[in-house]
Every structure is written in structure tokens, then in C-alpha cells.
Amino acid sequence: MLVIASYDLKNDKNRKRLHKLLKGYGMPVQFSVFECILNKRQFKQLYDESQKFIVDDTDSIIFYKLCDACQKRISAVYKNKPLSGLTLIV
Secondary structure, eight states, X not given: OEEEEEEEOSOHHHHHHHHHXXXXXXXXXXXXXXXXXXXXXXXHHHHHHHGGGOOSTXXXXXXXXXXXXXXXXXXXXXXXXXXXXOEEOO
């Protein structure tokens, strides 16, 4: 499944650590947005590991799980091809 992970963390150290964690699961498409192709086990592992980075009331990590039909409806502008094979507008 395609998972879009987006985060906003106040603490610089936690933000860098989460970025590194997410790079192990997917590809950054913006600094705080990642595309990840995951199975259910991988998603649970990523979700569980990411919880330790939430330390402040303003911190957030959002995971969007996109079905096949939803993926086909996405258009994006990229210089490099994303993992998901999204429709590219160049």
C-alpha cells in the first residue's frame, strides 16, 4: 500500500531522527513528507516507532493510506519520479 507520511515536530533533534527513520521506509518528496510503499507489518512497525518522537502538544505525524483507486487520482509536479508512479505534470 502507498502511505504518505507527513510530520511537524517542534524539536530539531526529534525532527532529524524521524526524517532518518522515514528514509528507511520510503522516499522524501518534500522535507517533511514521504511516500512509502509498505505492507501491513511494515506500516505497524513504522507507526509504532514514530510514536516516540511526539513529545509536545503541537507535534504531529500523519499517515495517509491510499488505496489503488485513490492513487490513480493523484496528480503531482516532480522533477524526479516518485515511488508511487503518480501522474506527473512536468
